Amino acid sequence: MNEFELIRRLTRSLPGNASVVVGPGDDCAVLDVGLPDRLLLFKTDAVVEGVHFAPEAAPEKIGHKALARCLSDIAAMAGTPSAALVTLALPGAFDPARVEAIYSGMNELARRYGVAIVGGETTTNPGGILISVALLGFVQRGKGILRSGAEPGDAIFVSGELGGSLAGKHLEFEPRLAEAQWLAQHFAVHAMIDVSDGLAGDLRHILASSRVGAELNAPSIPISREARRAAKAGAAAKPALLAALTDGEDFELLFTLASRDAVPLLDSWRKAFPKVPLTCIGKIKEGEGVTIRDKQGVRPLNADGYVHFS
């Protein structure tokens, strides 16, 4: 049984209550706590030594990443982050200076977005460092963006460039909070997610939630310099397009809106965020699954996100 099957079984029978607007299965849980103008967003995310960061990673960057991942999920709902609790699970022998440096990276990012760190705990974890961040945020009623609103005919957009994140970006990325809030204010975005599992995988999350399919245009997909460099480095590396589709940890915004909004969006975005690329990479279709179009024609992306290259 893989992670997704286990989660499906576990989430079948979870207890709910009247405050739940969106439960498991989107970037954040959404709760109606009785505020007239806003809904509450609630998210946790954990990073584990040896899984999400190498033991030799700079501790400030580990702290940055632990909080930035949660902020990216708030961004994916077009929300504003508010307060965080930090659980720091440490092996018996830990270096206090290293722990303080982890907090220093986290605090700096929190200050930049007005996020209060209101406590948490330290506990023992024999296997290595684990940092779990619980984050609260808010979204204006009517302005939140779920994964489930994509419609046939929508244009699919992605911010930034994809692939090769492990070369460094995964520890340093800036969550796309400003861009997401701007999008929600200025355009009728139908569905949004942050790219954490990889473009192919996260697009599938939107498609499954929205019960639609998609066609990607291969030449349009924005491939990062790192993914191109790694592809050139040798036969063992992935082709650059495959890296952009499947590497994951890009933490870019992937979203859809009506195709008539595509050109106005590109114009306005360029003025608002001149340093951040925004690319239309395909369209939403009736049906299910993902196809990809290139010079050779249209082929399916297979189930685990990998393209069959001929």
Added chain:
Amino acid sequence: MNEFELIRRLTRSLPGNASVVVGPGDDCAVLDVGLPDRLLLFKTDAVVEGVHFAPEAAPEKIGHKALARCLSDIAAMAGTPSAALVTLALPGAFDPARVEAIYSGMNELARRYGVAIVGGETTTNPGGILISVALLGFVQRGKGILRSGAEPGDAIFVSGELGGSLAGKHLEFEPRLAEAQWLAQHFAVHAMIDVSDGLAGDLRHILASSRVGAELNAPSIPISREARRAAKAGAAAKPALLAALTDGEDFELLFTLASRDAVPLLDSWRKAFPKVPLTCIGKIKEGEGVTIRDKQGVRPLNADGYVHFS
């Protein structure tokens, strides 16, 4: 550097914002999110295999404990729990049936208190199972109870019986939510905490936050049957009183109120909760530190919570 010193260093420079009513250092963080009648409570707590439960513990009880510890912290502020996120960090080789049983224990407890489980995540943790629960709750404005309100002359009360929790109670305890909410509605409780580190340690948290001292009356301290049994079992075991003072994981309510309220409280409590003992165990004094009175006189409790028995 021990855990408390590390926390002191880490919490010195945490970022805040205008929503923070109570940050690190109480049972829960307290946030003012703009609700006219209520404040938000925010708490995380983690349990780790080999630290908070034995690998052979029944999985339903592990799930129960993971959530019950957080609920106990909401109780300590006289709050009402609302929604939880669950982070389940698992070693590479895990048994799905065991994971489902952990959830089953958690879900049953959540349903009993109307708590929605709105998501979370599973991740890899090489060292063993770690479960972190993030919990939201609410408290009526003006009805929340902090650690910092104890006053000289207050009577000190504790619910239940103390010591020997590791014999089984630590996996099965019922959080004292009903009792705490009743207390906040009917009496002017000055300070409250749940007993997780042990009576002596948690009383010190109240005293430090309130800048007062305390005198305990040794014969009054309610000692559990398990602590008495363990003490009788042999010379290696702790004396029963020492177990009640220091064992921890009792998850009872420890609180103070004006001494004039002590007798009315005992009368009303007996009617409201006939099966739950409530005991006056001492009084708050000017100054600092804890002394304990018994037939031989008054002696200090030393810094690590242990009594010097002559």
